[in-house]
Amino acid sequence: MDFRFNEDQELLQTTVRDFLEGEITPEVVRELWDTDTGRSPALWKTLAEIGLPGLLVPEEYGGMGMDEVDFVLLLEETGRAGLAEPIVSTAAVAVPMLREIGGALAKEWLPKIATGDAVVAVGHPDVAFVEDAHVADLLLLSNGADEVHAVLAVDADITLQPANDPSRKIASVSFTPTQATCVASGDEARAFLAAAFDRGALASAAQALGACDRMIALAVEYTSERKQFGKPIGSFQAVKHHLAGVKVKLEYARPVVQRAAHSVASGSPLRALHVSMAKLVACEAGVFGAKQTLQCHGAIGYTWEQDLHVWMRRAWSLDRSWGRAPLHMGRVQTALLEDGAPMGSGCTFSSPGA
């Protein structure tokens, strides 16, 4: 039992944080908002240079060969930076799915992802829209609940659906399933889709932590400078207590997300439960953080010009990505009340049947 990250993992987190701080400024985010796709192939290539898209790609395909425990701290950093490139859809979800599908498809696409030369988006029956489909080269799409198809983006009908968060690019996708596009069916397809969903939810949860932390930092900075009644407003308890409350929620969401990453990486039988717990608490922290930090900013926070809403909108988007709260609550309910997941003292680290 050692619930810590190792030195390499922490070093990589610092490296990625420093890199993103330099590259993904709020100005960069806003510039991307004004482009047609909201995405930048050049930026994606740059991210590939530090290994982000290919983090989960096996080394034989030019990737870093790491797992979700390595990735979770970095995903939090991408959330802190407000980075909206297809990190979740491609790096966190499509890569492991391609790895599991294997064969020629993996051989063809994984190396391209690792070098930043391809974007792959994933559709799931429980997720209404496909994230980043509009810039994808390949789509991994479900047909019903028990078929997975690999479809070239040029062969699909993709309609972008503008959303509240200008960084969030989601689309309706339709395609004609054929035997040639079908890469998995039956139990195998269901297993791939279930894993994809958990990975998407985990990655979104980790990003929500980072977004929440960034909003706290922005609010602390603003309330320490802004003066009213002759004092920084951050010296007033009413303001302090708002932010302390967010901090409590955030710090108790983080270990839940990190444990979920461990359960995904290790293939725990409780993976779905752990991921749903993580998605619930992390996104709750994010949405609560958005509300409280907006209040602490006052009117200036209510403007388009102030950067706070870059992360507020991220927090709202992530809450809606890869399963909204009722779906995840339903999965917790099933696990606990119907499937008899272990409960009570001494059960947190045990597996069913152990």
Add this chain to the structure above:
Amino acid sequence: MDLTFTPEQEKFRAQAREWLAAHVPAEPLKSFDTAEGAKQHREWEHVLNGGGWAMVPWPVEYGGRGANLLEWLIFEEEYYRAGAPKRINQNGIFLLGPTIMEYGTPEQKARFLPKMAASEEVWAQGWSEPNAGSDMANIQTTAIRGTDGDGEHFMVNGQKTWASRGAFGDWLFGMFRTDPDSERHKGLTFILLPLDLPGVTVRPIEQLDGLPGFAEVFLDNVRVPAEYQLGEEGQGWQVAMSTAGFERGLMLRSPARFQDTARRLVELYRENADDVSETVRDDVLRCWIGAEAYTLETFRTVSRLLAGGKIGAESSLNKIFWSELDLKMHELALEILGDRGDLLPGAPAAEGVGNWLDGYLFALSGPIYAGTNEIQRNIISERILGMPR
């Protein structure tokens, strides 16, 4: 990251489980805030200490088992799982004990710790005074150093209040103003005081549950030997902060307690599912997730401590989280019980209501004691977030 227990840790768990199964009293003990219950709990602590389980993480020479904090967490999980009694000496074993470990002289460690582990000496806490509650530095009780035929001593005058376990305890710890000209955090000294000394008057106070869980302690020319000073004279605030950290932090509130409450809450929901709304169900599940989150964060903290890390202002995050969670769980339980939630245990229709009402009354004290949650939010915003004072 390794989230599995080693075979040695599993063996330790099995040992604890086996011993507890053979020794935990079949009938629940009376509350330790009654004379009869206090006696029962002291007897239980004697049995626990005899088995070597009273203070799992303490060194063997002080009455402990010499285990590490992870093993202590495992023991706590088994302790709650076995439904074992509450710890009457928690002020001693979880708060003062670690403080003596840090600040005590070798003589003090040998004098106090083994008797504390055995609960031969039960400790009351003397944090608050009538004018020093949230404003803990406003201590007015004086302890003036002097010498007489029997040696160096402090002459103590003043009043402590809300002294938990004061009614049936043997000793009291707290801060006293040893420099009468000093103000605020300066000039305070941490002193250990036997409650049977001449000049000590203990007046029990009935708590919300009607039992004397705390007391007023009047100190009128009480002569306390100087050897009962803990840490340096004038450094009382520093010593007390260390104790308060243990109180807010993980020692007093091990996750097992909340996991156990969460499990009972989910079971209560299951039994009454047909009568309860989906909103309540979701809140029950959220509480269960909260108890898991608390557990995970504790294991993360202990992993960090075992690797040489320290705990600081984070204990304020901890205190808010567990106290709000505990209260929410009990509120939900009463909501699920509906009309029967209002019944005292002896009521004819009270079968199956368990001890939720009593637990609710106790949970209400959580956001108040060990520094109110408002004080904790100040600490978080100033010391963790760096907001202006």
